[in-house]
Amino acid sequence: MSLTEKLKFKTLEWAGDHLRVLDQTRLPEETVYLECDTVDEIASAIKDLKVRGAPAIGIAAAFGVAMGMRKREFQSWNELEDELRRVISILAGTRPTAVNLFWALERMRKAAKTHHEESPGQISQFLLQEAITIHEEDKSMCERIGEFGSSLLKDGDTVLTHCNAGALATGGIGTALGIIYTATWQGKKISVFSDETRPVLQGSRLTVWELQQQGIDVTLICDNTAAAVMRSGKIDSVIVGADRVASNGDVANKIGTYSVAVLAHHHGIPFYVAAPSSSFDPAIPDGGKIEIEERSSEEVTDSFGKRTAPAGSDVYCPAFDVTPAELVTAYITEKGVESR
Numbered sequence: 189m190s191l192t193e194k195l196k197f198k199t200l201e202w203a204g205d206h207l208r209v210l211d212q213t214r215l216p217e218e219t220v221y222l223e224c225d226t227v228d229e230i231a232s233a234i235k236d237l238k239v240r241g242a243p244a245i246g247i248a249a250a251f252g253v254a255m256g257m258r259k260r261e262f263q264s265w266n267e268l269e270d271e272l273r274r275v276i277s278i279l280a281g282t283r284p285t286a287v288n289l290f291w292a293l294e295r296m297r298k299a300a301k302t303h304h305e306e307s308p309g310q311i312s313q314f315l316l317q318e319a320i321t322i323h324e325e326d327k328s329m330c331e332r333i334g335e336f337g338s339s340l341l342k343d344g345d346t347v348l349t350h351c352n353a354g355a356l357a358t359g360g361i362g363t364a365l366g367i368i369y370t371a372t373w374q375g376k377k378i379s380v381f382s383d384e385t386r387p388v389l390q391g392s393r394l395t396v397w398e399l400q401q402q403g404i405d406v407t408l409i410c411d412n413t414a415a416a417v418m419r420s421g422k423i424d425s426v427i428v429g430a431d432r433v434a435s436n437g438d439v440a441n442k443i444g445t446y447s448v449a450v451l452a453h454h455h456g457i458p459f460y461v462a463a464p465s466s467s468f469d470p471a472i473p474d475g476g477k478i479e480i481e482e483r484s485s486e487e488v489t490d491s492f493g494k495r496t497a498p499a500g501s502d503v504y505c506p507a508f509d510v511t512p513a514e515l516v517t518a519y520i521t522e523k524g525v526e527s528r
Contacts, residue, residue: 191334191370192327192360196401199356200239200247202320207251211238212356216397227256227275234282234289237388241357242431242467243326246288249279250319253296257315262308272300284479285440285508287432287469292322323359329464330360332522337367337427337462340518340525343376345424348414350383351442352394353429353462363462364427365398367520372404379405381423385442386411387487387505411444418455426452427520430463437513437528438475443506449515458517465521475510483507 197219201208206225213236214220222238224230230252233239239248256275262268276293283289299318303311341347347368354365361369371378380399385391392408399406409417417423426448432440439445439461452459472478485503489496497503518527 190327191331191366191373194369194373194402195355195361197355197398199244200251200323200359202251202323207248207255209233209239209248210356212240212394213238215356215393224251225255227252227278230255231278231282234279240390241352242286242288242429243330243358243363243464244356245283245286246292246466247319247323247326247359249282249289250292250296250322252279253293254312254316254319257300258312265304265308268300268308268311269304272297283481285431285481286467287472288464288466291466295322326358326464327360329466329522330355330358330362330366331370333363333462333464333520334361334366334370336522336525337460337520338371338374338376340425340458340460340520341367341371341376341378342424345371345376346379346381346422348381348383348417348423348426348448349395350391350426350428350445350448351385352390352398353427354395354398356394356398357429362398363429363464363520364460365395367427367462368399368404369402372402377405379407381407381409381414381417383409383411383414383444383448385444387483387491389491390442411447414448415451418451418457423452423455423457425458425460427460427462430461430467431508432472432478433461433463433468433519434472434474434478435468435470436474437516437519438478439511439513439516440475440478440480440508441511443509446509446511446515449511453515459515460518460520461511461516462520465523468521475512478508478510480509481507
């Protein structure tokens, strides 16, 4: 049995003629799967955070391209290519920061181009197979990240993580949490502190739920408790994921990651970034060039249907921040551990 098969849930699953997506906006109260069979449904799921996490977004987008192209009849390559551009544009407009989205879309475009001399029907089949391959590759990459990263954890260690970089964010066992799963399945006793991750609470709603599903010892803390638990000596390492890594090593990840990195540096705690190589963007020289998505003010003022700020409050709500490379102890990818 592969490590991925040990998971108690599936984030994304190709069901033969449509994509089943675990609706993460309904967690932890309900486990609901969306049955998506159009590009618009996939785009909406990405935009509305029903599927999230850089690798999972890329996988969903790849299937979105395949589904967007399969129900159309094309008379020529040029006609097909025009529609392919339109479909890719819809998906590219969903979320700007996660590089895996654009990596997957470009890979799908190249797959179609490679087979442009085939019939339109055959090209659609090639696109579906490419999406399936991207999904399978991510499962394998997550397992290799887990294997390399688990070597950094000792029996009895406690890890702090921010946001959700687990199976819910990928096609496999996850990146940051995949390391924890792997170490646990190796027989090591690993405990986790999970930041709640304001304002959408991915840490409390998703990471805690996911770890509980797998029987991992996890303690939820408010974001502003991280400094106190580090100072108390309860944290052995910090492991986070990444939505994009610039060529100089700067890391864009969920808002609040930078704060955690600064705190870890101050307290002499290793700060690890776990991500597949598809999250590394050589076209971006440094973090200052990464486009940071801004979310709706309602995510702060009316989170989960409860008003928590006066009406008309000015709100700044970036979804991500950038952690400078000098604060990263090492990057953990499917290729190994690269120290700074």
